[in-house]
Amino acid sequence: MPAVSDCINMLDSETKAVETPEDHAEELRLWLRLLTCTTLIEGEVRGRLRQRFDVTLPRFDLMAQLDKAPDGMTLSDVSKRMMVSNGNVTGLVERLVESGHLDRRTSETDRRVQVIRLTKLGRAEFRRMAAEHETWIADLFADLSPKDVRELMRLLAKTKASAQKSAARRRP
Amino acid sequence: MPAVSDCINMLDSETKAVETPEDHAEELRLWLRLLTCTTLIEGEVRGRLRQRFDVTLPRFDLMAQLDKAPDGMTLSDVSKRMMVSNGNVTGLVERLVESGHLDRRTSETDRRVQVIRLTKLGRAEFRRMAAEHETWIADLFADLSPKDVRELMRLLAKTKASAQKSAARRRP
DNA sequence: GGAAATCATTTTAGGCTTAAAACAATTCGG
DNA sequence: CCGAATTGTTTTAAGCCTAAAATGATTTCC
Numbered sequence: 001m002p003a004v005s006d007c008i009n010m011l012d013s014e015t016k017a018v019e020t021p022e023d024h025a026e027e028l029r030l031w032l033r034l035l036t037c038t039t040l041i042e043g044e045v046r047g048r049l050r051q052r053f054d055v056t057l058p059r060f061d062l063m064a065q066l067d068k069a070p071d072g073m074t075l076s077d078v079s080k081r082m083m084v085s086n087g088n089v090t091g092l093v094e095r096l097v098e099s100g101h102l103d104r105r106t107s108e109t110d111r112r113v114q115v116i117r118l119t120k121l122g123r124a125e126f127r128r129m130a131a132e133h134e135t136w137i138a139d140l141f142a143d144l145s146p147k148d149v150r151e152l153m154r155l156l157a158k159t160k161a162s163a164q165k166s167a168a169r170r171r172p
Numbered sequence: 173m174p175a176v177s178d179c180i181n182m183l184d185s186e187t188k189a190v191e192t193p194e195d196h197a198e199e200l201r202l203w204l205r206l207l208t209c210t211t212l213i214e215g216e217v218r219g220r221l222r223q224r225f226d227v228t229l230p231r232f233d234l235m236a237q238l239d240k241a242p243d244g245m246t247l248s249d250v251s252k253r254m255m256v257s258n259g260n261v262t263g264l265v266e267r268l269v270e271s272g273h274l275d276r277r278t279s280e281t282d283r284r285v286q287v288i289r290l291t292k293l294g295r296a297e298f299r300r301m302a303a304e305h306e307t308w309i310a311d312l313f314a315d316l317s318p319k320d321v322r323e324l325m326r327l328l329a330k331t332k333a334s335a336q337k338s339a340a341r342r343r344p
Numbered sequence: 345g346g347a348a349a350t351c352a353t354t355t356t357a358g359g360c361t362t363a364a365a366a367c368a369a370t371t372c373g374g
Numbered sequence: 375c376c377g378a379a380t381t382g383t384t385t386t387a388a389g390c391c392t393a394a395a396a397t398g399a400t401t402t403c404c
Contacts, residue, residue, distance in 0.1 A: 024309060024310035025306075027310050027313045027316075028309050029325065030313060031313070033332070034328060035205065036204075036255070036289075037328050037331050040255070040332060040339070041203065044339050083208070119182050137196060137203050139338045140203075141335070143330060146198070148327055150204075152331070153201065155327065159209050159316060161213060163213050163216065163312045166312045166314060168218075169311075
C-alpha cells in the first residue's frame with residue numbers, strides 16, 4: 001500500500017490523476033548490487049581457476065554438472081542446467097573431448113541424442129579442482145555468519161521464484 | 173565455534189586429530205544460488221533488450237554508466253566501473269561510436285586519455301530504454317516485500333565487502 | 345635533462361556466448 | 375503408414391570477453 005506522500009506527484013496542478021511512473025529505484029539498486037556481487041566473485045573464481053589449473057570457468061562448470069551424473073547427461077540436459085544455449089554446449093564439449101576430459105557417445109535408443117560423461121582423467125582432475133574451489137568460495141563468503149548465509153539462501157530462493165514467475169508471464 | 177558433533181570425524185580410530193577438510197557445502201550452495209539468480213535475471217533482461225530495442229546488454233550497461241556522467245568518462249573509468257577488461261571497452265565503444273550513440277575525443281590535457289560521452293541520440297535512446305528496463309526489474313523482483321529488498325541489500329553489501337576482502341588477500 | 349617506471353589504451357589470439365537457421369531423428373495424428 | 379510437428383544437436387554469423395603483449399604518452403626520480 002503506497003503512502004499518501006508517494007501519491008503527491010501523481011496529481012497534476014489541477015488535482016487530476018496523471019500517469020506517473022512508479023518509483024522502482026530500490027529494486028534497481030538491488031539488481032545492480034546482486035550483479036556486482038556475482039561479477040566480483042565470478043571474476044575471482046575465474047582468475048584462480050586459470051592460475052592454479054589453467055582451466056576456464058565454463059569448462060569447470062560443465063565438469064561439475066557431469067560429476068553429479070555418473071551415468072552421463074545429454075547435451076540438452078547440460079544446456080538446461082547451465083542455463084546456456086545449446087550451441088554453446090556443443091563447443092565446450094568439443095574442446096573437453098579433445099583434451100580427454102569427456103567421453104561422448106550417441107545414445108543407443110535415440111540417435112539424435114549425445115550422451116557425455118567424465119572420463120577417469122576428467123573426474124580425477126575435476127575432484128582435485130573442486131576441493132580447492134570450495135575453499136575459495138568459503139573464503140570469499142568468510143565474513144558472513146551462518147545466520148547470514150541461511151537468510152541469504154532464503155531471500156535468494158524467493159528472488160529466484162519471483163524472477164521465474166515474471167519470466168513465465170512474458171513467455172508462457 | 174564448532175559444535176562437538178562437527179569434530180567427530182576429525183578424530184580417527186585412534187582418537188588422534190587428523191587433517192579433515194572443513195565442510196563448506198552451505199557457502200557453495202549459496203554461491204550457486206546467487207549465480208542462478210543473476211543468470212536468470214540477466215538472461216531475461218538481455219532477451220527483452222534485444223527484442224524491444226535490438227540492443228545488447230553490454231551496450232546498455234555502458235550507456236548507463238555514461239548517462240550518470242554528463243561530462244564523460246575515460247575508458248579506464250568505464251572499465252573499472254563495469255568490472256570488465258580494458259580491451260573489452262575499446263571494442264564496445266568502437267561499435268557505439270560507429271552507431272552514433274557515443275562521442276569520443278582525446279583529452280586536451282593528456283593525450284593518452286580518451287573521453288567518451290553520450291551523443292544527443294545516445295542519451296535519448298538510453299533514457300527511453302532505461303524507463304522500460306526499470307519496469308522489467310520491478311516485475312522480476314515483484315514478489316519481494318520492501319523488507320525483503322532492504323534485507324537483501326544489507327546482506328549483499330556484506331557479501332560484497334567479504335568478497336572484496338578475500339580478493340585483496342590474494343592480490344594485495 | 346633523460347632514463348626508467350607508470351599509465352591509458354589498443355592489439356592479438358583464443359575462447360565463450362547468443363539467436364537463428366539448418367539438419368537429422370523421432371513421435372504424433374489422421 | 376505417412377506427412378507434419380517436435381525434439382536434439384550442430385552450424386553460422388556476429389558480438390562479447392579475457393589475459394597478455396605492444397604502443398604511445400606522462401611522470402618520477404636521480
